[in-house]
Amino acid sequence: MVLGLVNGAFYALLSLGLAVIFGMLNVVNFSHGALFMMGAFVAWMLLNWLGIGYWWALLLSPLIVGTFGVLLERLMISRLYKLGHLYGMLLTFGLGLIIEGVFRNEFGSSGLPYSPPPEFRALTVDFGFMILPGYRAWVVLASLIVCLATWVVIEKTRLGSYLRAATERAELVQAFGINVPRMITLTYGGGVALAAFAGVLAAPIYSVNPNMGSNFIITVFAVVVIGGMGSILGSVVTGFALGMIEGFARVVYPEASATVVFVIMAVVLLTRPAGLFGRA
Amino acid sequence: MLDATTAPPLLKIDALEAWYGESHVLHGVGIEVRQGEVVTLLGRNGAGKTTTLRSIMGLVGRRTGSIAYEGREMIGLRSDLIARAGIGYCPEERGIFASLDVTENLMLPPVVRAGGLDLPTIYALFPNLKERARSPGTKLSGGEQQMLAIARILRTGARLLLLDEPTEGLAPVIVQQIGAMIREIKQRGFTVLLVEQNFRFAQTVADRHYVMEHGRVVDMVPNSDMASNVERLHEYLGV
Numbered sequence: 001m002v003l004g005l006v007n008g009a010f011y012a013l014l015s016l017g018l019a020v021i022f023g024m025l026n027v028v029n030f031s032h033g034a035l036f037m038m039g040a041f042v043a044w045m046l047l048n049w050l051g052i053g054y055w056w057a058l059l060l061s062p063l064i065v066g067t068f069g070v071l072l073e074r075l076m077i078s079r080l081y082k083l084g085h086l087y088g089m090l091l092t093f094g095l096g097l098i099i100e101g102v103f104r105n106e107f108g109s110s111g112l113p114y115s116p117p118p119e120f121r122a123l124t125v126d127f128g129f130m131i132l133p134g135y136r137a138w139v140v141l142a143s144l145i146v147c148l149a150t151w152v153v154i155e156k157t158r159l160g161s162y163l164r165a166a167t168e169r170a171e172l173v174q175a176f177g178i179n180v181p182r183m184i185t186l187t188y189g190g191g192v193a194l195a196a197f198a199g200v201l202a203a204p205i206y207s208v209n210p211n212m213g214s215n216f217i218i219t220v221f222a223v224v225v226i227g228g229m230g231s232i233l234g235s236v237v238t239g240f241a242l243g244m245i246e247g248f249a250r251v252v253y254p255e256a257s258a259t260v261v262f263v264i265m266a267v268v269l270l271t272r273p274a275g276l277f278g279r280a
Numbered sequence: 281m282l283d284a285t286t287a288p289p290l291l292k293i294d295a296l297e298a299w300y301g302e303s304h305v306l307h308g309v310g311i312e313v314r315q316g317e318v319v320t321l322l323g324r325n326g327a328g329k330t331t332t333l334r335s336i337m338g339l340v341g342r343r344t345g346s347i348a349y350e351g352r353e354m355i356g357l358r359s360d361l362i363a364r365a366g367i368g369y370c371p372e373e374r375g376i377f378a379s380l381d382v383t384e385n386l387m388l389p390p391v392v393r394a395g396g397l398d399l400p401t402i403y404a405l406f407p408n409l410k411e412r413a414r415s416p417g418t419k420l421s422g423g424e425q426q427m428l429a430i431a432r433i434l435r436t437g438a439r440l441l442l443l444d445e446p447t448e449g450l451a452p453v454i455v456q457q458i459g460a461m462i463r464e465i466k467q468r469g470f471t472v473l474l475v476e477q478n479f480r481f482a483q484t485v486a487d488r489h490y491v492m493e494h495g496r497v498v499d500m501v502p503n504s505d506m507a508s509n510v511e512r513l514h515e516y517l518g519v
Contacts, residue, residue, distance in 0.1 A: 158387070164379040165388055172375045175337045176389035177363030177436070 004247015005240070006136045006205065009143035010198050010216060012239030015223040016147055016232065017194035020154070023167045023230035024187040027077060027088035031096035032220070033213030035192050039065050039199025040208045041103060044114050054117040054204070061200045062193035069192030073185045096213075103210040111207030139201050146197060147236045154232055163187065167230070219246075222265045228278025238276065288351060290315045290471050291336070291440055296345035298328075298335045305331045307495040308345070311473075313440070318462060318472040320482040323492035324518055329475040330372055332492070333442045336473075337369045338362050349440065364392045368433030372444040372475075376417040376425045382409055385417040386432045393437030397468070405464065406431050423454035427461070434465065441465070444475045459484050479506075479513055491516045 014036060021029045042064050043057035052060065072095060080087045116135040123134025132140075154160040166173040166180055174180040199212075206212050223242055227234030242261050250257040268276060289312040298306040306328050313319045321329040335343045338359035347354045354362050363369065368389070377385055386402070386409065403410040406427045412420060420428060426446050433441055443462075447455045455478075462472060462485045476482040482489060483506050491499040493516065501509050 161380050161384040161388060165377045168377050168379060169375060171339060171359070172369075172371060173388070175339060175359045175363055175369050175371075176433075177360050177392050178390060179360050 003250070004244040005132075006139050006243070007246060008240040008243020009140045010202060010239075011220055011223045011243050012147055012236045013143050013194055013198035013201075014216060014220040015227060015235035015239050016150060017191035017198075018220065018224050019227070019230050019232055019235040020150070020194070021188055021191035022224070023232075024163060024184055025073075025077070025081070025088070026085060027080075027092065028085070028221075029188075029191065030089055030093035030217075031072075031099060032092075032192075032195050033217030034096035034099035035065055035069065035213070036195040036199040036202070036216065037103065037210060037213035038068070038099060039196025040114070040203040040206075040212060041107070041199075041210075042196065043200040043203050044112055044208045047114065054200075058197065058200050062196040065196035065199075066189040066193030070185055070189040072192075073188040077188065078181070078185070100210050100213065107210065109210055111209035111212075114203040114208050116204035135204060139205070142201060143198070146194065150194070151232055151236070219261050222261045224275075226261075226265050226268045226275055228275025231275065231277040234275060234277025289313055290317075290350060291473065292346070292348045293332075293336070294346040294348075296332070296335060296343065296347060298331055298340045298343040300331075300341055305340070305495050306335065306343075309492070309495070309497055311490050311497060313471060313473050315439075316466070316469060316471055317488065318466050318474060318486045320474045320476045320479075320486045320489045321492055322476055322479050322482060322489050322513070322517060324477070324516075327492040328495040329492055330444055331495075333369070333444050333473070333475060336362070336367065336442060363389070363436075363438070366393055366438050366440065368436055368438030368441045370429045370433055370441065370443045370446065372448065374425050374429040376420070376428055378416060378418040380417050381414050382417055382420065382428060383413045385428055386435065389432055389436045391436050393439075395439075396437035397434045399435070402431050402434060405434075405461065423450050423457070426450065426454075426458065430458075430461065430465075434470070439469075440471045440473065442473050442475075445477065446474070447476070447478055447481050455481060477517070479517060489513075 014032060018029055018032055021027060039061050042061040043054070046052040046057045046060060076091060077088060080091055120134040120138060125132045125134060125137040154163055162173060162178055162183060166183060170180050202212065223238050224235055226242065227238035242264065245264070246257055246260055249260045291313040293309055293311045296306055296309040297304070309328065309332055321332060323329050331340060334340050336347055338357060343355060345355065349365055349367060352365065354365065377388070380388065408424050409428055409431060412424070417425070417428065430443065430446065446458050450458070459481060462474070466472060474482065474486065479489070483503060487503050489501045489503065490497050491501065491513070499516065501513070
């Protein structure tokens, strides 16, 4: 269950980024896992090459990877909007493979250690019925804060109302004088930054290795489908819920823990094709 | 014809051609709208009225010719820059956003210039919008949605308003309200280019009428001459 909650925190952050990107760009960002991995690697590089520690990495890595995302969108993805969904999917899938390949070439696939910041070493959080290591509690908390902040920005601010409106009818929003292409670019950068943020959070828990993204991303796509494509609330709630269900399955029937998410996905798709929180 | 001594037109369209993909929709449209006028585009379905508005806003695939606003050429500009030059657009389907509440819908278009109406004035003109401020935009009645779609471009400081069939599908009493509102905003110094199929309604609000057919302007009738041209208009509009 505990591990489930932590996994859930990552599912929520990653599917949130995917949902934001899908809502605005209509592109299923298949390079999300690679960019998550890149976030972890950038944190590792900052530490080992520049001596910049965890807390700064938590800020800098999303900025760096987000900027990289902005470049990807501007130079490549933006050229595909006029074509169908499939092309964006293929392009981002290919980009993901390239990014992973580059890192595998450079760093091998065995994984690099990244120790949790010293502040958490001695810390544990005791809930009475379970004890959560301090760093893992922090991951859950940080994920909740960032998810909440993203939700507030999208639902409660002026910028968020532009985003929601542009998701419905980008053309009209632009005809009101809003620079929609720039907004799309920044949205992609923002979604990618969320993935990188998750990557930095994950670095001390999982070893930093080029495959860490692909391990996660399959489940994350299932989360997005269950929650409802493009639904912000859906991806956060479903992310945490599925992480816990998965963790629970690991305790009571370990053989099922890897498949339970996909069974749920199949059931949801059969009964509510738009997802639990999706608008049909 | 028009008095040559008056100021240059606020909007001057010349030899405008427009395409949707392969289909050539506008064939050399030319119209002029002067500061403070209410001008209508009349014509049957498919005559090119909506396309003319969309071309002004830069929302069609390809267009050539000239669209000058305040003497500035707009034909090559992106639609957000056209809006920022001071043109407000109210589309035919009204374009109210379902995921935004009434206030968010109202506040959506950014202010492009000083001189727009402030919120108290807008709420005074459209009291319903204040009462329903927190409702989702699409939960409003058709008439209220139309009011909202017009109100939100009055806020921005745009001086030229493009209204695409604001009366379409509305009950007669609401149509009268919309008419009163258009006369009110004209009094406040706004200039309006209005697409209409209903020339009886157009007659109650406009100064001049352009008649479109098959992607061309085929006639221009000053409102004062409407009465003597009813037969001709009947023929154009097929009513």
